[in-house]
Amino acid sequence: MHHAPGGLNAGLLSNVSNIHPTALVADGARLDPSVQVGPYAVIGPNVAIGAGTTVGAHCVIEGHTTIGQDNRIFQFASLGADPQDKKYAGEATRLVIGHRNTIREFCTFNTGTVQDRGETTVGDDNWIMAYVHVAHDCAIGDQTTLANNTTLAGHVEVGDWATVGGLTGVLQRMRVGAHTMVGFSSHVNKDVPPYMVVDGSPLAVRGVNLVGLRRRDFSAPRIAAIREMHKLLYRQGLSLDEARKAILALAADMPEAAADVALMDAFLESSAAGIAR
Structure with missing residues (x-):
């Protein structure tokens, strides 16, 4: 030197x-x-x-x-x-x-x-x-x-446009999906699906990252489809396989969100650790 x-x-x-x-x-x-x-x-x-x-x-x-x-x-x-x-x-x-x-x-x-x-x-x-x-x-x-x-x-994998709050620890091999928001001082020990808001220890899904999506000019139909994906995953009592099938069906009814549906399905299919749920 x-x-x-x-x-x-x-x-x-x-x-x-x-x-x-x-x-x-x-x-x-x-x-x-x-x-x-x-x-x-x-x-x-x-x-x-x-x-x-x-x-x-x-x-x-x-x-x-x-x-x-x-x-x-x-x-x-x-x-x-x-x-x-x-x-x-x-x-x-x-x-x-x-x-x-x-x-x-x-x-x-x-x-x-x-x-x-x-x-x-x-x-x-x-x-x-x-x-x-x-x-x-x-x-x-x-x-x-x-x-x-x-x-x-x-x-660890962190997707595009994800936000991770301060003092957060992410366990090895976990994935934080695109457009997610991980709250302050969280313990990420499961994969975080795209578009979701999570926080806490134990980790819990709080809803859809609406603030982030609107800041990025997501259209109303896309946001509606993402909210429906959240409902299918977390509010209907469906198994993960049942939720995935229902999410895939959204693309036909909401073609503007086809890419969002594909992103979510690919993430769910490839989750080795299981998703925060």
Whole structure:
């Protein structure tokens, strides 16, 4: 490693004016010339960072980590460290972060494990608040909000537009569906179906995420279909198989919501842990 003003591989980093003199950037790191790196940050040799991204003071970015464009990474974040898995034996697993994410102070994102897909992924346009932990092999979609101290255990999936309240813990291998709202200080030990509001410990489904759907300009017919799906799952006393059949039938009567019905059915079909119910 070298201090930014000298010793960098000129073919990989042609402009060091945006890198603080106290930052340590390893030979081999690939940073777009527009990347800004703050004081005392440490960036490892297998890191690639795209145009317009800013890295705050004292951040450590290591491992086989790829970060896209226009991300804001605040001070003291730790990205790309080894997974907290006793089976990990030094394999070259990865962390991949997309574009336009905000990653606040003291976040910890780990690389994947060979026991799963070997990759932890964070999509685009996510708002990730302080002290969030994203463990090995997690998959976070786009446009999510993870509030302070959200803790994702290994292999967790978070769908697009999901919001997870502060101090919430998500058990390993659980899935939080698209357009969900998980309330403050919840214990997520079951899969959360798309569009639902859940909270508590034990986890309970409270209704449909109407506020989120209206903010995203869901039409009245789509919202009506989603409310009907909630009723079939939680209010009619149906078995899960019976509810799924009834949900699939909604697509014929409510064609505008066909994609929403398909999303819900695919989620229910693929739930290994069982849904919050």
